[in-house]
Amino acid sequence: MVDTILPLVLTGAVAKRRGKRLIGPIDAEIGPVGFTIVMGPNGSGKTTLLRLMHGLQRLAEGTVDWQGTQIDVQKRQAYVFQNPIMLRRSVKENLSYPLSLRGVSKSSATKTVNDWAGRIHLDRALEQDAMMLSGGEKQKLALARALIQKPDVLFLDEPCANLDGRATREIEELLLETSRAGTRIVMATHDMGQARRLATDVMFMLQGNLHEFGAAKQFFAQPETPQARAFLNGDIIE
Secondary structure (H helix, E strand, O other), X not given: OOOOOOOEEEEEEEXXXXXXXXXXXXXXXXXXXXXXXXXXXXXXXXXXXXHHHHOXXXXXXXXXXXXXXXXHHHHOEEEEOOOXXXXXXXXXXXXXXXXXXXXXXXXXXXXXXXXXXXXXXXXXXXXXXXXXXXXXXXXXXXHHHHHOOOOOEEEEEOOOXXXXXXXXXXXXXXXXXXXXXXXXXXXXXXXXXXXXXXOOEEEEEEOOEEEEXXXXXXXXXXXXXXXHHHHHOOOOOO
């Protein structure tokens, strides 16, 4: 097994649906360290880009190259959707499921599950039906279920879009802790404040193209293009 599946290199990557280009061609490299925020107006291709990198979106042209075998890549990355997907099981069973798939012993899995339940403040709800959790609790559970696998890379699609301030803050704190621990995060968001709080670099999507990609401080202080400046100013861009 390789030490890391990064960098991820996209070369002329294009995604299409029914013959229509959704995004691309895109050339980019996701290095082993950092917190990448994917930004852009609605319909710019943010979600499609995440899905293409993760492998949920079929590649029509170009290449998406990870380091390591396909099995390594599948095991060592995770994806959390905007609307969290819950197994129709208890909180405990949702957390333990990915560990059981990896053959983790029951005793070791129990310890890990209890630890993660405490970290997301659901330790008193382990036996509760996950479908009965609040929106913020479901999102934290989905995030913990992804992170319990210790992925090299975590993709997130607007994980705080429908949450209140408290839930958003708790998730951001967990994500920053995760990033500092070495997990590479790539996340789409519409929240400008959140992007400024979290990003080390920014991918700015516009009309299906990667319009800018660089350090967050540079992007927010002095974007390279008038379209990015207009976006940051809150103007409507097409």
